[in-house]
Amino acid sequence: MYGIEVLVEEHENVRTFTGIVRRACCAILDGAPVDPADFRDMIVFIREYADQHHHGKEEKLLFGEMMDALGPVAVNLVQHGMLVEHELGRLHVMNLEAALDRYEANPNTMDKLDIVAEATGYANLLLRHLEKENQVLFPFAEKNLPSEALARIEQRIRQFEEEAKAAGVQDAHLARLRRLAEKYPA
Numbered sequence: 001m002y003g004i005e006v007l008v009e010e011h012e013n014v015r016t017f018t019g020i021v022r023r024a025c026c027a028i029l030d031g032a033p034v035d036p037a038d039f040r041d042m043i044v045f046i047r048e049y050a051d052q053h054h055h056g057k058e059e060k061l062l063f064g065e066m067m068d069a070l071g072p073v074a075v076n077l078v079q080h081g082m083l084v085e086h087e088l089g090r091l092h093v094m095n096l097e098a099a100l101d102r103y104e105a106n107p108n109t110m111d112k113l114d115i116v117a118e119a120t121g122y123a124n125l126l127l128r129h130l131e132k133e134n135q136v137l138f139p140f141a142e143k144n145l146p147s148e149a150l151a152r153i154e155q156r157i158r159q160f161e162e163e164a165k166a167a168g169v170q171d172a173h174l175a176r177l178r179r180l181a182e183k184y185p186a
Helices: 002-029 036-105 109-144 147-166 169-183
Strands: none
Touching (some): 002 109, 002 147, 147 169
């Protein structure tokens, strides 16, 4: 199914990104200075690509169809699992941004610690989260959603992707991902 394939492909981009985040944090632990511009670029990638672009499709297009068509099991999986983790990721990013702001105003070890902790917390959360979606949520949706719901999801994700492509969303963020990967190679 095209819609699920797009989401899984985006997960691979997010998986690549989490490795970059972890390597940037390891560099700091090894004595490199904090590069606030890189972490701000990471925040942009998280908010605009991972959250608005990717999670936007899940939250606006997939999850509602699942909860409407599949009842309490899907409601529990989505509301008490996936959405909670999306919000926890947003909290990590908000805390990361606050730590960066403080660090830029007055560089200190405590804020450096918070930068590393929040960035790696986000990366670790997302790695576990995308595995749950790839291994549990997406197969559950494909197997159990009625064909009409799958067709609606398919059409809406296709439209979402076309509009984002016309606006240059994917190209801009994948270019950002490549730049960060060059600076923090595997």
